[in-house]
Amino acid sequence: MGSAVDVFDYIIVGGGTAGLTVANRLTEDADIKVLVIEAGQDRTNDPLVQIPGLVVGMYGKPEYDWNFSSTPQPGLNNRIINQARGKQLGGSSALNFMMMLYPPRGSLDAWGALGNKGWDYDALSPYLSKFATFHPPPQAAKDAVGLGNHDDAAVGNGPIQVCFSEGYGKPNKAWMEAFAHLGLDMKTDPRTGKGLGAFQQGGSIDPATNTRSHAASAHYTPEIASRSNLTVITETVVQNIIFDASKDEPVAVGVLVRTRAGAEMTLLTDGEIILAAGALMSPQILELSGVGSKSLLQSLGIPVLVDNPSVGxxxxxHPITCQSFEVKPDVLSGDVLRDPNVLGALLQQFQDGGKGPLxxxxxxxxxxxxxxxxxVCSEDAKKSLFASHREHAQTPEAKMLCKLLQEQDEPAVQYFLFPSQAHTVIDNPSxxxxxxxxxxxxxxxxxxxMLNHPFSRGSVHITSADVDELPRWDPNFNSNPLDLEISGRHVQFVELLLRTAPFADLFKPGGARIPQLKGDTPDHAREVVRQSQVCCFHPCCSLAMKPRETGGVVDSRLRVYGTKGLRVVDxxxxxxxxxxxxxxxxxVVAEKAADIIxxxxxSK
Structure with a gap:
């Protein structure tokens, strides 16, 4: 911690995926002083963070995970669903499944079309190639999963390391071949903005060590940490942003924090506050600071500085429906890790130079x-689907999504082949x-x-003026019937996939299923969704970058409407x-934000 007289150019609230990226980029200029405040610990050298195959060991543990539970979800048979959120340096990049997917062009052109100049696919593509280094796939990967369209020139040489594994097996190969038989073989490199079909995504893993590559390991290396103009403090909770309200618009001048020892302190900036606490907690901090819906803030006794009901x-x-199918005895499943002897042997293998599946x-x-x-639906079938649900797609944004989903090359869903069982048919997981x-x-x-373009809209709001009370998270899944309809149809497609060779050959005839219900009719398929859909821990859009009059909270330079000296980057x-x-x-957002800042x- 710097001395009491330190005044920082930038205070970044949250040392997660976005916060550490911005901190690294800003402090490349030795004249810029940056403070990062993280509520969690530095677990960078923890084996559960480092070893990709141990990721599940972090979930629910307060030293890694904020561990959110939703409100009961009427669209999911009133189940309460769970969501992990990174509570550590590196944020959720330190406890995710390391999947590195690149968005199709249509997704990002939609951002620009919603009134955000400089945020369409062409404007963002330089950052898509800047943030990571993709290592060429090893021959074993090419033999197993094709990768015939892989273009080594598609991305640049950024700090996040991404690689392909040597361990793809029979199920991965069968997956590729079955989709090809259904007319869905990938014909392009999906990282270039176009692509339909099955493919092998890279993982954010450093192939030199086979350890997780995340924001803390990439953007807070020992070399970066030693910069005299960068201060990172952990186990320190930001209670609220302090504003100078004497100006026409409130100016963010500092933060009130509670330190590891429980003391309250005020930390000041003569520049800007950058809020990077994530899609569930950045709205919490804004509301605790008096920026949000007037009626909500008044009901909790919080003075209103900026009345913007769009906050939160x-x-x-991304809602994700999980269906598990019993495999034949000769098909390898990650479920073998339930045997402590198997797990111990694999850990030993990993310790021997990072080898093996972990x-x-x-x-x-x-x-x-x-x-x-x-x-795959015909153009006419797509048209009739949206025509029959016209009343559920009346907003300009919903109309845009309907148009996007009718494009020939726009993926409505993303399927995952997950190597073990999933028990999402639970009412209230811990x-x-x-x-x-x-x-x-x-x-x-x-x-x-996984539903790529949900029509349902949820919310996240504080229920108390106490920062230690997690905000109320309501993803509101399937509140728009279009989502249930589209997810259900794709559950029916899974039944087709299960009958398609060679994927069909992996599974035990008449074998067990989770959930037990077969998604073979529209009604059954929709019920499978209600029973087994959860969130894919990709929450976003809760402080949307849009014109204020259309529900925006930040402008296209990420400045919070109605304030000065305050941005959001996450x-x-x-x-x-x-x-x-x-x-x-x-x-990408963090890299571009650093350039904007x-x-x-x-220009000041």
């Missing part, structure tokens, strides 16, 4: 357009570990159906959810 609204997440990410994926139990620890005795593979500023896992885009600094 517009929340979007250092790998072997999840295969597929981008698929609107489809159902008969296969953490995400309850979903993923193998409790059924059989061995399974899981097909997950997934909460996404104007609309993207297709695919969002890790890549959180880095530098530009604005020069």
């Amino acid at each position: 609204e517009n929340l979007q997440d 250092g790998q990410s072997n999840i295969s994926v597929a981008y698929v357009p609107l489809a159902n139990g008969a296969g 953490s995400m570990a309850d979903y993923l620890l193998p409790t059924s005795p059989e061995n399974y593979l899981t097909v997950m159906t 997934a909460s500023v996404f104007p609309v959810q993207i297709a695919g896992n969002i890790q890549s885009m959180v880095y 530098k530009e604005d600094r020069l």
